[in-house]
Amino acid sequence: LYLSSKSNMAFTLYSLIQAVILCVNAVAVLHEERFLSKIGWGVDQSIGGFGDEPGIKVQLMNLVRSVRTVMRVPLIAVNSVCIVLLLLFG
Amino acid sequence: MIVPPVHSHPKPRARAGPHTGDPLLFADTSSAAPPMNNQGYYTPGYNIGGAPVGGPEDAGVNNLFADPMASAAMMYGSSLANQGKDIVNKEISRYVSVNKLKYFFAVDSKYVMKKLLLLVFPYTHQDWEVRYHRDTPLTPRHDVNAPDLYIPSMAFITYILLAGMALGIQKRFSPEVLGLCASTALVWVVIEVLVMLLCLYILSVHSDLSIFDLFAYSGYKYVGMIFTVLGGLLFGSDGYFVALTWSSCALMFFIVRSLKMKILSSFSHNSMGAGATAKSRLRLYITVASAAFQPIIIYWLTSHLVR
Numbered sequence: 138l139y140l141s142s143k144s145n146m147a148f149t150l151y152s153l154i155q156a157v158i159l160c161v162n163a164v165a166v167l168h169e170e171r172f173l174s175k176i177g178w179g180v181d182q183s184i185g186g187f188g189d190e191p192g193i194k195v196q197l198m199n200l201v202r203s204v205r206t207v208m209r210v211p212l213i214a215v216n217s218v219c220i221v222l223l224l225l226f227g
Numbered sequence: 228m229i230v231p232p233v234h235s236h237p238k239p240r241a242r243a244g245p246h247t248g249d250p251l252l253f254a255d256t257s258s259a260a261p262p263m264n265n266q267g268y269y270t271p272g273y274n275i276g277g278a279p280v281g282g283p284e285d286a287g288v289n290n291l292f293a294d295p296m297a298s299a300a301m302m303y304g305s306s307l308a309n310q311g312k313d314i315v316n317k318e319i320s321r322y323v324s325v326n327k328l329k330y331f332f333a334v335d336s337k338y339v340m341k342k343l344l345l346l347v348f349p350y351t352h353q354d355w356e357v358r359y360h361r362d363t364p365l366t367p368r369h370d371v372n373a374p375d376l377y378i379p380s381m382a383f384i385t386y387i388l389l390a391g392m393a394l395g396i397q398k399r400f401s402p403e404v405l406g407l408c409a410s411t412a413l414v415w416v417v418i419e420v421l422v423m424l425l426c427l428y429i430l431s432v433h434s435d436l437s438i439f440d441l442f443a444y445s446g447y448k449y450v451g452m453i454f455t456v457l458g459g460l461l462f463g464s465d466g467y468f469v470a471l472t473w474s475s476c477a478l479m480f481f482i483v484r485s486l487k488m489k490i491l492s493s494f495s496h497n498s499m500g501a502g503a504t505a506k507s508r509l510r511l512y513i514t515v516a517s518a519a520f521q522p523i524i525i526y527w528l529t530s531h532l533v534r
Binding site for chain 1: 407430
């Protein structure tokens with residue numbers, strides 16, 4: 138087919154959505170006690186930095202924590218929909 | 228036939244653009260701007276498609292109005308359509324602030340010409356500051372440095388058309404390839420905007436770059452892509468590489484100068500101690516990386532068209 142003759146990766150919006158869902162799932166499964174605290178990325182270790190320049194590590198930890206908090210429930214719904222669709226349509 | 232504004236086809240005018248009877252979604256720029264037929268960004272098929280629809284329906288209007296039931300039904304239908312339009316507007320304005328979006332489309336043809344010239348040859352431009360007017364940024368109509376979304380969206384559509392033409396010249400055209408090309412280009416811009424947002428958040432850069440600004444600055448690469456593809460089509464493989472290097476350099480210069488104002492200067496009022504230099508170095512890396520990404524993506528998205 139003509140699609141295989143193109144040298145670049147053929148992105149569609151669907152593959153972007155898949156990639157985003159997978160990445161958000163990956164961030165959401167990082168467990169607070171068992172993993173993040175062990176490597177020094179826990180919630181209690183990010184409170185130290187006051188002042189207006191929090192630093193990269195603190196920002197990343199905040200990002201991970203906020204993604205886990207906000208996306209927990211929507212991810213359940215989105216994952217269920219994806220599972221059903223993939224089972225039905227392959 | 229009175230067409231309710233919710234599903235209005237563009238009437239056959241010289242400028243197949245904003246429907247002036249719809250003040251909520253479009254700024255009223257159509258009276259100020261002359262028809263821009265020489266830009267080549269609009270697909271003229273829009274006009275042709277709208278014209279024949281109006282003809283056969285005119286004959287039936289007079290007969291309909293004689294019947295009171297039909298006219299009552301028509302008024303009910305139009306009020307329903309107005310309600311639907313209000314609901315749609317409310318839902319849209321919940322996710323996308325329409326006023327902010329209107330700012331990016333408030334352009335005129337003088338601005339477009341100057342901006343296109345700036346994108347192709349930015350080396351002589353002196354003043355890159357975005358001018359303000361009592362705390363709000365000036366609209367693109369008054370300030371050539373302001374980002375806009377008109378040029379990126381039109382350039383995107385032109386790029387898709389050019390890609391179709393280039394593939395057709397090489398006899399590799401099929402309608403699915405066109406859609407694939409369009410979504411690939413769009414996905415790369417979305418990826419770049421997301422990565423920029425992530426970097427700006429992680430480095431805690433408190434600039435006034437909104438998500439629409441980032442879409443605008445990322446979308447300016449479509450102009451470079453059009454220039455490159457045109458060079459490749461007109462002058463063959465050598466012309467392609469010359470146009471590629473020219474537009475890459477121009478675009479890199481443009482991006483670095485524009486983003487330098489926004490990203491690097493936002494920390495100058497609280498720089499203190501040794502931490503400032505590490506931060507400012509990272510911000511410089513972000514700006515330069517964002518600029519260096521442009522030629523890569525231009526090459527990636529246009530090389531298959533000019534082989």
